[in-house]
Amino acid sequence: MMINAATLSASRSASEQARRRRRITRLLTYALLITCGLIFAFPLFWTLSSSLQTWQELRSYKPHLIPAVPQWGNYPHLFQIQPMARWMLNSFMIIFLSLPGGILSATMTAYAFARFRYPGRDVWFIIMLGTMMIPSQVLLIPQYLLFFKFGWINTYYPLTVPSWLGGGAFTIFLLRQFIMSIPRDLDEAAIMDGAGPIRILWQILVPLMKPALTTVAVLGFLGTWNDFFGPFIYLNKAKLFTAAVGLQFLTAAEMIETTREPRDHLLMAAAAVMSLPVILLFILAQRYFVQGVVLSGIKM
Amino acid sequence: MTTAATVSTARRKRWTAMRREAWWGYFFMAPWLIGFIGLTLGPGLASLVLTLTRYNVLRPPEFIGLDNYVQVLTQDELFYPSIARTFYFAALFVPLAIGGSLLVAVLLNSKVNGTVLFRTLFFVPSLVPVVAAAVLWGWLFNADWGIVNQGLRALGIPAPGWFSDRQWALPTLVLMSLWGSVGGTRMIIFLAGLQGVPEELYDAAAIDGANAWQRARHVTLPLMTPTIFFNLILGVIGALQVFTSAFVATRGGPSYATWFIGLHIYKHAFEYFNMGYACTLAWLFAVVIIGLTIIQQRLSSRWVFYYGEQ
Numbered sequence: 357m358m359i360n361a362a363t364l365s366a367s368r369s370a371s372e373q374a375r376r377r378r379r380i381t382r383l384l385t386y387a388l389l390i391t392c393g394l395i396f397a398f399p400l401f402w403t404l405s406s407s408l409q410t411w412q413e414l415r416s417y418k419p420h421l422i423p424a425v426p427q428w429g430n431y432p433h434l435f436q437i438q439p440m441a442r443w444m445l446n447s448f449m450i451i452f453l454s455l456p457g458g459i460l461s462a463t464m465t466a467y468a469f470a471r472f473r474y475p476g477r478d479v480w481f482i483i484m485l486g487t488m489m490i491p492s493q494v495l496l497i498p499q500y501l502l503f504f505k506f507g508w509i510n511t512y513y514p515l516t517v518p519s520w521l522g523g524g525a526f527t528i529f530l531l532r533q534f535i536m537s538i539p540r541d542l543d544e545a546a547i548m549d550g551a552g553p554i555r556i557l558w559q560i561l562v563p564l565m566k567p568a569l570t571t572v573a574v575l576g577f578l579g580t581w582n583d584f585f586g587p588f589i590y591l592n593k594a595k596l597f598t599a600a601v602g603l604q605f606l607t608a609a610e611m612i613e614t615t616r617e618p619r620d621h622l623l624m625a626a627a628a629v630m631s632l633p634v635i636l637l638f639i640l641a642q643r644y645f646v647q648g649v650v651l652s653g654i655k656m
Numbered sequence: 657m658t659t660a661a662t663v664s665t666a667r668r669k670r671w672t673a674m675r676r677e678a679w680w681g682y683f684f685m686a687p688w689l690i691g692f693i694g695l696t697l698g699p700g701l702a703s704l705v706l707t708l709t710r711y712n713v714l715r716p717p718e719f720i721g722l723d724n725y726v727q728v729l730t731q732d733e734l735f736y737p738s739i740a741r742t743f744y745f746a747a748l749f750v751p752l753a754i755g756g757s758l759l760v761a762v763l764l765n766s767k768v769n770g771t772v773l774f775r776t777l778f779f780v781p782s783l784v785p786v787v788a789a790a791v792l793w794g795w796l797f798n799a800d801w802g803i804v805n806q807g808l809r810a811l812g813i814p815a816p817g818w819f820s821d822r823q824w825a826l827p828t829l830v831l832m833s834l835w836g837s838v839g840g841t842r843m844i845i846f847l848a849g850l851q852g853v854p855e856e857l858y859d860a861a862a863i864d865g866a867n868a869w870q871r872a873r874h875v876t877l878p879l880m881t882p883t884i885f886f887n888l889i890l891g892v893i894g895a896l897q898v899f900t901s902a903f904v905a906t907r908g909g910p911s912y913a914t915w916f917i918g919l920h921i922y923k924h925a926f927e928y929f930n931m932g933y934a935c936t937l938a939w940l941f942a943v944v945i946i947g948l949t950i951i952q953q954r955l956s957s958r959w960v961f962y963y964g965e966q
Contacts, residue, residue: 386768523688
């Protein structure tokens, strides 16, 4: 009886200890998450806050975390003095002209790698993976020379046409992994019904590939929107700039023209405006996107 | 007689089926194949040939043998330092990026409330375009007016010059790149990996008396090694190609403190129009990257563990 009570209380205190330890771990996790979260969010918050201040306010002795009076006028002002709207529209146009091609050709290639057996397939697949290792600089210079010969400088061809030819090794790889995870029975049932390869791809596989295709589309959008080097070397007329090149142009001008009043608040507004479309897109596609990235990562 | 005929027709049928399959395979692969030949293989070989020439775009290439290589390897004062700087950047960035992403993933994987909110919070910085990130970090860490230095001064801590200081510029770039990537797709992939660890392995370890640390060390970590390896390979390749962040935030300065090989190649190709020389730089750099990737692949068998494979 005595012994029983003792062991009981001992085990109770042990479980109490475990519970307390768990609570401490939980608290620590929260503390770490909140601290890291604040550190990650602060630059974004500060961008917005700076973009709503006057330049005098930004250079005051005691910085204002929150603008004294939000200067909403900074945003229209930015669009007035710089063709920001035009640049963003240009970026959208390049995406509109390249993304469908990238997705289409990558899906086709992935389908070939995943579902057909033919001589050379595995070699081509290894070569395709190998192209991911080649640093972009090696290819950019000769590609630039090629497009220069075509007379494609200051056009959108160099930024859109190549997308229709493959859509990138990583995209193909991701889609191929995804197709491999779809049971072949579905294809075979469709063949029984007399469907050809194109119909199988279009009517059976593509609808099932929605998460993967969404991921690829979001990544493609982000990649093109954020791309700097390509548009920077191919476009040198201000009215053709993309948003990324335009923003760089504003910063560079800011560094050179030091005599005029500072424009940090406008630069911050431009950075915010430029980030907005991709953040919105992510929020809209978040569910599919996370699922798709997860699929790409697990199946390595 | 009849059996021989059926065998041969069956064989022919199989042969035509195989041919048809091959035809379709190449049909679907055609866009990529054209792109590979026209935009990767062709240009790659062309650039290799250009390394043997002097070429400024306006006049036809002039054959000069191995002069470019000799010049890069023996006379270019910026070549070795920029390679070393690029490796220094990668050596700082890649371990911190992988460790940081893993840490965030572990935090998000613990069963706490609000993980979706936190996940979004960590992910959003990775969406900010590098150019925009460079602009906003330049302002955040501005030596005179930046909020970071204002804060440090208020606390009485000596404020470094960040991007405008020779010693600090490169580490500041690393910080900026970490902000823009720790919570991104790499973290999501780690998170998925963590969620994919079979529960029964943890149960088995708990029965064996393993504590939380031992479970993390001997169950989670080994199972995560394939994912870590994948991210290591991509991370190293990406980090060695660092260009845009340095180009926008520091222009390679101050006094070449962030002059990476990517900027060096850019300068020769698109500012001096020394195409042959720039191709030489690019190819030597490519050999380094490819070599490094192969070495990593070789070393991987020592530490990467594939569950379910003997």
